[in-house]
Amino acid sequence: MEKDKELRDLANKHPNLVLVKLDVSNPSAITEAAKIVEVKLNGLGLNLLINNAGIYTPTASLDTVDAEDMVRTYKTNAVGPMLMAQAFLPLLKKAAQESKAKGLSCSKAAIINISTAMGSIKRTTDSFSPPVISYRCSKAALNMLTMCQALTYGEAGILCVALHPGWVKTDMGTQKVGSG
Ligand SMILES: NC(=O)c1ccc[n+]([C@@H]2O[C@H](COP(=O)([O-])OP(=O)(O)OC[C@H]3O[C@@H](n4cnc5c(N)ncnc54)[C@H](OP(=O)(O)O)[C@@H]3O)[C@@H](O)[C@H]2O)c1
Structure with a gap:
């Protein structure tokens, strides 16, 4: 596949970069990925989990959006990050417990x-x-999820934040107006 060639080339060059295939809308794939990562970490904790995967239906206005698009988008953009955090939580907690750093940080x-x-x-x-209803609603849910995670996982020393990257020229952000 041409799409991930650059990533595979990087992984071939740097043996410490390990690629794990994952569909975040599939709960059992998430559990499987967490097991693979645990083995790769070989007793170490996980410092950083970035939930970046996202989907966007550019044409979804209130007139056109349907239940199928809402649920599909919500599954990837909000449910996926929730399940990812649950699955990787033991490894994140381990990293937090074993870190000597004070406060909350990405390096912890x-x-x-x-x-x-x-x-x-x-x-x-x-x-x-554009209104992009399914995308907006799913990301508003993600923001609320992040606040709930911060209030819960923060006690275990895990920093939880939602980040807006600004406009990025990707497949999703092809044009500045209407980019994700
Ligand atoms: N681009 C922007 O201007 C912009 C602005 C604000 C926020 N964002 C956010 O930034 C993040 C990345 O967006 P992008 O611009 O890079 O979008 P993109 O070019 O469309 O890339 C989205 C990525 O998410 C992956 N993905 C989608 N569904 C997935 C699933 N079920 N499981 C695993 N991976 C999945 C895609 O993998 P495949 O290619 O294999 O499908 C792709 O690598 C998103 O969360 C988006 O909401 C982007």
Whole structure:
């Protein structure tokens, strides 16, 4: 596959970079991936989990969005990150426990959920074109999930934040107006 060639080339060059295939909308694939990572870590904890995978239906207005798109988008953008955090939690906790660093940080243990300003309820009036309903709602859910994770996992020394990367020229962000 041409799509992941660059990544595979990097992994071939750097043996400490290990690729694990994963569909975040498939709960059993998430459990499997966590097991593989645990074996690769060989007794060490996991410092950083970045939930970056996301999908976007550019045409989803209130007139056109349907249940199937809402559920599919929610599954990848909100449910996936929730299950990922649950599955990797023991490894993240291990890293936090074994770290001598004070406070919360990415070098200790962290969950970074890649969100978007389009998921901000407060900023919706500034960015409502395009409406991308399923995407916005799923990312608003992701933001709430992140707050709940911060309040819960923070006690175990795990930093949990939602991050808006700004506009990035990717497959999703092909045009500046209407990018994720
Ligand atoms: N681009 C922007 O301007 C922008 C702005 C704000 C926020 N974001 C956020 O940044 C993140 C990355 O977006 P992007 O711009 O890089 O989008 P993208 O070019 O469409 O890439 C999305 C990535 O997510 C992966 N993915 C989708 N569904 C998945 C699933 N079920 N399981 C595993 N991987 C899955 C895709 O893998 P495959 O290619 O294998 O399908 C792809 O690598 C997203 O969460 C997005 O909401 C992007």
